[in-house]
Amino acid sequence: MTNVQDLQKALKMTASKPVSKQMGFLRISARKVQLKNGIFWQVEQFKNNQAFHQNIAEHDFLQWYQQNIQPNYKQVCFVGENWSVTYLYSNGKCKRLEQNNGLSKQNLSANRQKNYILQEGQNIPAFVDLGVFTKDFKIVQSKYDKFKQINRFIEIVDDAFKTYNKQSITILDFGCGKSYLTFFIYYYFAVVKGVQANIIGYDLKADVVEHCNQIAQKYGYTGLKFVVADVTKDKLEGTNIDMVVSLHACDVATDYALYYAISKGVKHIFSVPCCQHEINLSIQKGGELDCLLNYGIIKERVSALLTDSIRAMLLEDCGYSVDVLEFVDLAHSPKNLMLRCCKTKQPTAKNTPKIKQLMQQYHFEQRLFALLNK
Numbered sequence: 001m002t003n004v005q006d007l008q009k010a011l012k013m014t015a016s017k018p019v020s021k022q023m024g025f026l027r028i029s030a031r032k033v034q035l036k037n038g039i040f041w042q043v044e045q046f047k048n049n050q051a052f053h054q055n056i057a058e059h060d061f062l063q064w065y066q067q068n069i070q071p072n073y074k075q076v077c078f079v080g081e082n083w084s085v086t087y088l089y090s091n092g093k094c095k096r097l098e099q100n101n102g103l104s105k106q107n108l109s110a111n112r113q114k115n116y117i118l119q120e121g122q123n124i125p126a127f128v129d130l131g132v133f134t135k136d137f138k139i140v141q142s143k144y145d146k147f148k149q150i151n152r153f154i155e156i157v158d159d160a161f162k163t164y165n166k167q168s169i170t171i172l173d174f175g176c177g178k179s180y181l182t183f184f185i186y187y188y189f190a191v192v193k194g195v196q197a198n199i200i201g202y203d204l205k206a207d208v209v210e211h212c213n214q215i216a217q218k219y220g221y222t223g224l225k226f227v228v229a230d231v232t233k234d235k236l237e238g239t240n241i242d243m244v245v246s247l248h249a250c251d252v253a254t255d256y257a258l259y260y261a262i263s264k265g266v267k268h269i270f271s272v273p274c275c276q277h278e279i280n281l282s283i284q285k286g287g288e289l290d291c292l293l294n295y296g297i298i299k300e301r302v303s304a305l306l307t308d309s310i311r312a313m314l315l316e317d318c319g320y321s322v323d324v325l326e327f328v329d330l331a332h333s334p335k336n337l338m339l340r341c342c343k344t345k346q347p348t349a350k351n352t353p354k355i356k357q358l359m360q361q362y363h364f365e366q367r368l369f370a371l372l373n374k
């Protein structure tokens, strides 16, 4: 019999080796978390390579455990703070093995320490498949910067979601690539928060999209899908979209993400631009700013800043309140400016004439401007 005190002290539980092959789930893992409505056990059950999730209130967990785990699995491991215990059941006998190792001190809050909504050591097998975590859920060294970026990104997204007062969310990710961010957004909303999440990632690369869809299916992430699309020209699906996100979507792909969000009246946009080539390729000397165009590197950086400044000003004209922030430290990405936008006001044409005049004077083109003024 399992000692009830072990169960009360534990922060994580894993049950494996089902007594019968007919058992529905090969492995069940659970961890205790603090959610808005109290402390819950987040249970993840694996069957046919798919994961199924449910949140069980702490006071119901003992009963659930006695019905679902105790009679059905030969090995159950509980892990608490600096402590772990394993139960081995065989031939009607039970062996209890206690060890002084386990989790280092942690609190249960889903928001935990700053910048660490996603924590190393969390049992998220999809992140192993994606190559962000090793098999024992350590961060893959080369993914550390991306890990920081997606943690910070989700904090910002979550701050916006807290203003919604609803239990569902639809988000499009433009230029999702290997989709660490897309997966994490889904995991955070669907699994950690128990929100009905409908997340779509768009990317040009068919093989990457297929791989991401396979991982989503493998773990039963039914509200997460990836679609091959050229966001500059393909028709994109999606209605009632709450947020558009883009993280390092190349060059003008960012402009199309912004334009799509503006044209659909999407409330929140979180966009971290990357490789802003367009203005750099077209800008020419024409006035007082010529001294910024003498040297290649300076011209490139000025062009990138001008691009994002124009994007922000156009978004303001389209009725968005825009913050331009350094979303992570420069050390974690040189492309660290985020446009954080919320639709709060009526459109105006305050900035557009000034931008048009700059474009004429310095002979450059800017895609978001062109899309909004076609």
Ligand SMILES: C[S@@+](CC[C@H](N)C(=O)[O-])C[C@H]1O[C@@H](n2cnc3c(N)ncnc32)[C@H](O)[C@@H]1O
Residues within 6 Å of the ligand: 174, 175, 176, 177, 178, 179, 180, 181, 202, 203, 204, 205, 229, 230, 231, 232, 246, 247, 248, 249, 250, 253, 274
């Ligand atoms: C630098 S990667 C960023 C990937 C991911 N968002 C991340 O932060 O790890 C840029 C991605 O944008 C995609 N991309 C570029 N232009 C695109 C377009 N026109 N339509 C769709 N995806 C595009 C690329 O295929 C690539 O996967």
